[in-house]
Amino acid sequence: QVQLVESGGGLVQAGGSLRLSCAASGRTFSSYAMGWFRQAPGKEREFVASISRSGGSTRYTDSVKGRFTISRDNAKNAVDLQMNSLRPEDTAVYYCAASQRVTLPTTSLSNYGYWGQGTQVTVSS
Numbered sequence: 001q002v003q004l005v006e007s008g009g010g011l012v013q014a015g016g017s018l019r020l021s022c023a024a025s026g027r028t029f030s031s032y033a034m035g036w037f038r039q040a041p042g043k044e045r046e047f048v049a050s051i052s053r054s055g056g057s058t059r060y061t062d063s064v065k066g067r068f069t070i071s072r073d074n075a076k077n078a079v080d081l082q083m084n085s086l087r088p089e090d091t092a093v094y095y096c097a098a099s100q101r102v103t104l105p106t107t108s109l110s111n112y113g114y115w116g117q118g119t120q121v122t123v124s125s
Contacts, residue, residue: 014125036097037048050106064083
C-alpha cells in the first residue's frame, strides 16, 4: 500500500504559479503510475495529468497542456505538479493518486486505487 499527502495549494492571482507536491510513503513508489486530478465545487473529479512509473511518459488534459508540468522523483518518493499561467477555472481541490494497475500514465480515475486528502487551489481574477 501507499499513503499520499499533498501540499502546496493556496490562493494565487490569475497568471500566477503554484507548485503542488505529493509525498508518498512506502518503499515501492516506483511501482506506481501517478496522477493528479481536481474537483471543483458541484463538478465531478477530473483528470489533470499523469506520469509513468519511470517518469519517462506523461499525459495531460487539453486545458492544461503547455501550462502544467508533472514530474516525479522516485528516490524521494515524490510527484510534483508545476502550474503556470493559472486561470480562475483552475480553481479546485487537487488530488494526488497512485495506480499499481498500469505502467504507463492513465487518465482513467478508476485505475487509481490510492488517493491523497487533497489540497485547495484558488485562482482569483
